[in-house]
Amino acid sequence: MKVLLALALLPLPLAALAQAENSGCETYAAPEQAVVERFAAASLPAPTGGEDGTPARLDTGTAYQVTLLPQARVRFVAEPGRHTLAAGAYATTLVFHTDQAGPYRAYIDDASWVDLVDENGKRVPSEDFGGRHDCRPLRKFVAYSLEADHDYVLQLSGGTRQRIRVLVQPVPR
Amino acid sequence: MRPRSIRCAPLLTGTLIGLLTGPAGAEPPPDPRRGEAFFNTAFVAAPSPATLRDGLGPLFNAAACDQCHSRRGRRARPGDGEPLPNALVVQLSQRRPGGGWAPHTAYGTTFNPLAVAGVPAEGRVIVHWRTEQGRYADGKNWRRQAPDYEFQALSHGPLGPEAAFSVRGAAALDGVGALARIPAAVVLARADAEDRDGDGIRGRPNWIVEDGEPRLGRFGWKANHPDLESQIAAALINEQGISTSRRPESGCAPPQKRCQAAPNGGEPEMADDDLAALVAFVAGLAPPAPVAGHDPAGHGAALFRALGCAACHQPSIEWREQGQPVRLAPYTDLLLHDLGEGLADHRPDQHAGGREWRTTPLWGLGRARRAGLPACYLHDCRARPLEEAILWHGGEAAASRDAFTTLPAPRRRTLLDFLEGL
Numbered sequence: 001m002k003v004l005l006a007l008a009l010l011p012l013p014l015a016a017l018a019q020a021e022n023s024g025c026e027t028y029a030a031p032e033q034a035v036v037e038r039f040a041a042a043s044l045p046a047p048t049g050g051e052d053g054t055p056a057r058l059d060t061g062t063a064y065q066v067t068l069l070p071q072a073r074v075r076f077v078a079e080p081g082r083h084t085l086a087a088g089a090y091a092t093t094l095v096f097h098t099d100q101a102g103p104y105r106a107y108i109d110d111a112s113w114v115d116l117v118d119e120n121g122k123r124v125p126s127e128d129f130g131g132r133h134d135c136r137p138l139r140k141f142v143a144y145s146l147e148a149d150h151d152y153v154l155q156l157s158g159g160t161r162q163r164i165r166v167l168v169q170p171v172p173r
Numbered sequence: 174m175r176p177r178s179i180r181c182a183p184l185l186t187g188t189l190i191g192l193l194t195g196p197a198g199a200e201p202p203p204d205p206r207r208g209e210a211f212f213n214t215a216f217v218a219a220p221s222p223a224t225l226r227d228g229l230g231p232l233f234n235a236a237a238c239d240q241c242h243s244r245r246g247r248r249a250r251p252g253d254g255e256p257l258p259n260a261l262v263v264q265l266s267q268r269r270p271g272g273g274w275a276p277h278t279a280y281g282t283t284f285n286p287l288a289v290a291g292v293p294a295e296g297r298v299i300v301h302w303r304t305e306q307g308r309y310a311d312g313k314n315w316r317r318q319a320p321d322y323e324f325q326a327l328s329h330g331p332l333g334p335e336a337a338f339s340v341r342g343a344a345a346l347d348g349v350g351a352l353a354r355i356p357a358a359v360v361l362a363r364a365d366a367e368d369r370d371g372d373g374i375r376g377r378p379n380w381i382v383e384d385g386e387p388r389l390g391r392f393g394w395k396a397n398h399p400d401l402e403s404q405i406a407a408a409l410i411n412e413q414g415i416s417t418s419r420r421p422e423s424g425c426a427p428p429q430k431r432c433q434a435a436p437n438g439g440e441p442e443m444a445d446d447d448l449a450a451l452v453a454f455v456a457g458l459a460p461p462a463p464v465a466g467h468d469p470a471g472h473g474a475a476l477f478r479a480l481g482c483a484a485c486h487q488p489s490i491e492w493r494e495q496g497q498p499v500r501l502a503p504y505t506d507l508l509l510h511d512l513g514e515g516l517a518d519h520r521p522d523q524h525a526g527g528r529e530w531r532t533t534p535l536w537g538l539g540r541a542r543r544a545g546l547p548a549c550y551l552h553d554c555r556a557r558p559l560e561e562a563i564l565w566h567g568g569e570a571a572a573s574r575d576a577f578t579t580l581p582a583p584r585r586r587t588l589l590d591f592l593e594g595l
Contacts, residue, residue, distance in 0.1 A: 088222065088225060
């Protein structure tokens with residue numbers, strides 16, 4: 001084991017700290033880099049519906065700014081796959097429809113736990129996941145293999161922020 | 174700021190699994206389900222209305238335990254030129270002028286690549302892989318990779334020539350509660366620091382002195398923690414910046430003024446009963462089960478013994494509790510062994526030397542790979558695939574490694590299949 005090089009810089013000025021916060025984004029692969037750019041937009045639309053407690057609707061391929069609720073007030077379709085502290089946590093349920101079968105990814109800019117629930121109320125197992133703790137625009141993604149012409153509910157739980165950015169889209173073949 | 178909570182009576186981690194409800198009026202036992210929630214929940218920076226979970230940082234490696242400690246054994250090795258992932262922690266020390274070791278004067282005991290807003294993170298560590306090659310006795314080539322580390326963007330100056338560091342992967346937690354139950358006398362019975370039996374295997378305990386009393390170290394890569402609460406409290410403060418009554422410090426090294434000035438989430442930031450719940454959850458994680466059909470007495474197991482692996486990776490540990498036999502199959506003796514220069518970090522820890530490592534429990538070894546998840550092995554995740562981990566064994570294990578290299582390929586495969594079935 002060797003130490004190749006120790007680069008010493010003066011402590012970062014505050015103005016550079018924000019840039020340092022996103023230094024992990026550069027290690028994402030190209031598809032995720034594109035999502036980083038989309039999530040960095042000044043404003044994003046809010047999903048439609050959801051006022052009556054039912055899941056708000058997402059269109060796949062569209063990035064949204066979603067307002068979450070205190071977790072204790074959310075009615076989940078299925079028990080979240082991870083048991084987290086409800087106190088101080090934010091959560092939501094969102095529904096989207098698949099036009100095509102195949103791989104999909106759900107992207108969020110928060111460390112919320114992500115579950116996907118099918119029309120039978122069963123959690124869909126994930127195929128893969130990834131994330132960067134130090135990439136503020138894109139914190140994590142979860143990959144699924146989905147069927148065509150189905151509704152799926154995206155459940156977010158254990159979140160630390162009330163407003164997060166969400167995108168669900170098929171993975172280009 | 175959170176109010177200080179009522180301190181619970183001291184808990185003996187080794188008895189947590191058998192903790193029973195006490196007499197009327199006694200405090201309820203810790204709630205593992207609540208502990209699981211803490212394990213899975215991301216802490217946030219203080220101040221926050223979410224007082225149960227604020228206090229993250231100011232410096233940290235991950236916001237939640239489960240971000241590094243995968244419940245399915247997933248361990249992903251970084252590629253060449255990539256930064257270390259959060260699950261690979263860089264621990265630091267600095268040689269004292271008069272001898273001995275202390276936390277690094279500028280960066281403390283743990284290098285933290287993340288920080289809350291307004292506080293500079295300590296930097297980042299890039300790994301470069303250097304390939305070494307050799308040949309098995311049957312003529313087939315083998316390859317193993319050694320890490321070289323590059324520290325970048327250091328916030329408080331260079332580490333300096335007296336610094337030592339060690340990269341440590343997040344431990345698998347399933348079964349640690351069972352390991353906590355093993356009586357110290359059972360562990361010590363196998364210690365042979367002087368190699369009196371002349372088999373080349375020493376095995377010695379790491380002694381952790383707390384309040385003037387030596388306690389057997391059993392957790393951590395160098396057995397540097399005597400109980401689960403110690404290990405968990407250390408991880409909370411070093412890697413998440415969450416203080417407890419066991420570890421009430423701030424987590425900020427003396428020169429780090431912005432870190433010290435940042436608000437905290439209370440003193441301590443995690444209440445005693447919440448820490449006890451977290452410990453109870455971790456202690457209750459059942460030991461991993463081998464794959465269906467795994468034969469602990471088959472050809473692979475016989476080869477494991479014949480090569481001498483079982484001298485340290487003890488397949489079975491037995492003792493009696495209240496007259497009843499208890500048996501575990503952890504494949505560890507919980508003792509320190511010299512594994513040679515190739516794996517040395519030259520960073521002593523308590524009584525553990527720079528070439529010594531606690532025998533890693535092998536139960537659950539193949540779980541991630543069987544699930545199709547990334548897996549890597551050894552303390553710094555350098556070995557991938559599993560045979561590379563064997564090739565890195567030196568020191569007391571050199572004879573076993575050499576014996577492995579003389580095996581023909583089918584028998585090497587038999588041993589690897591056995592290990593991946595654990």
